[in-house]
């Protein structure tokens with residue numbers, strides 16, 4: 001399948017601004033925006049997608065390394081992620097099982113007892129999460145009480161002090177944020193949105209179960225190829241959305257699109273980099289300031305072979321202190337070379353980011369060498385992606401609500417602002433902040449717009 005060439009599509013560096021008309025201007029060519037565009041096209045409406053970067057895919061990203069690519073962003077798919085699986089089927093992108101045979105390295109204070117304590121706390125969280133309606137967490141009977149507390153505060157009273165290291169590790173692995181940054185209601189809504197704690201945290205039977213052949217980025221590349229160069233502009237950051245009586249005017253660098261509606265499919269925290277005329281309602285504008293993403297540095301280390309497999313290890317590491325707390329075997333299917341992927345998350349990522357590059361690399365490789373042997377400390381390739389440094393993302397995995405966020409701003413997440421509709425993984429009631437959520441949000445926003453524009 002041919003991919004649109006960046007050179008064909010870039011508009012930002014052109015001296016003159018071109019003008020376009022479309023039925024719908026879509027801002028952002030991540031999975032949400034591209035799926036919205038696919039569905040609009042199917043409904044007989046012409047979309048034009050405006051993307052700030054020189055590439056599609058947003059938080060999914062194949063980065064080149066000698067001899068291939070590695071996945072720098074979202075990559076796993078798991079059970080119940082049905083819309084994402086359907087998209088992969090439709091586009092002919094196969095999946096394969098994450099390598100998970102053998103032992104996971106575990107290094108946590110308190111060992112098995114700490115995990116046992118954590119399991120009791122997680123079971124209690126699941127019981128509470130069952131009371132949270134996934135599409136309206138703010139309507140839970142105890143929403144006000146749960147949204148007034150940090151997850152950290154609740155954990156401190158959960159009666160399992162020895163499990164605090166394990167619980168912090170799991171929290172940063174799922175949210176890329178510290179327990180003190182999250183509202184208790186946010187954690188419960190997240191569990192409900194995914195279905196269970198196991199679905200969020202496990203490899204087999206959970207969100208890390210499978211990977212995409214060629215990387216998840218391939219989904220966006222194929223969606224973009226189908227959409228065609230005429231309907232997609234790269235290097236076109238949207239600066240202003242103006243609403244008038246007859247439609248919207250969406251101004252990006254190098255191109256202005258006049259359309260009947262707009263779908264904005266960018267992470268909420270960078271949503272306020274787009275000027276709106278007339279200004280957005282106060283609540284919506286404040287929502288953009290109240291949904292910060294967490295911090296992650298994702299490191300790929302390349303080896304000639306996945307040598308840890310010969311020692312009965314599956315490449316997984318769970319560790320209750322930084323800089324690296326979680327690793328996976330991220331080798332290509334067949335294992336013709338070895339890749340370990342290591343995550344620094346939350347405050348560990350923030351501390352790591354402040355080190356000079358050499359010290360950062362040494363700190364990461366020290367952990368890998370300690371747990372997977374000397375060879376692991378000498379990779380043939382090494383690639384870091386710090387998502388907080390990405391100007392068109394500024395953190396990951398997705399936006400989180402701190403105390404008060406869900407009850408004050410949750411009802412506004414999917415509410416259109418005049419002719420502007422909102423998509424993106426953060427707006428999904430199901431698998432919020434995951435690729436599944438992004439796909440669902442694109443489908444939902446396109447359906448809203450198609451219903452509005454095709455009404456007799």
Ligand SMILES: Cc1cc2nc3c(=O)[nH]c(=O)nc-3n(C[C@H](O)[C@H](O)[C@H](O)COP(=O)(O)OP(=O)(O)OC[C@H]3O[C@@H](n4cnc5c(N)ncnc54)[C@H](O)[C@@H]3O)c2cc1C
Pocket residue numbers: 027028029030031032033050051052053056057058059060072073074075076077236237238239265266267270273274296298387392393395396397398423424425426433434435436438
């Ligand atoms: C390191 C990492 C690991 C992850 N792991 C997983 C995983 O294993 N499984 C999973 O399901 N999910 C995972 N996720 C989350 C998943 O990648 C995201 O939820 C999903 O890709 C978000 O898609 P989206 O379309 O909503 O947003 P994005 O992908 O962020 O797309 C938004 C797009 O809008 C563009 N944009 C922003 N501002 C503007 C502007 N002003 N004008 C024009 N364009 C603009 C951006 O460049 C971007 O392309 C991970 C994410 C990261 C970063």
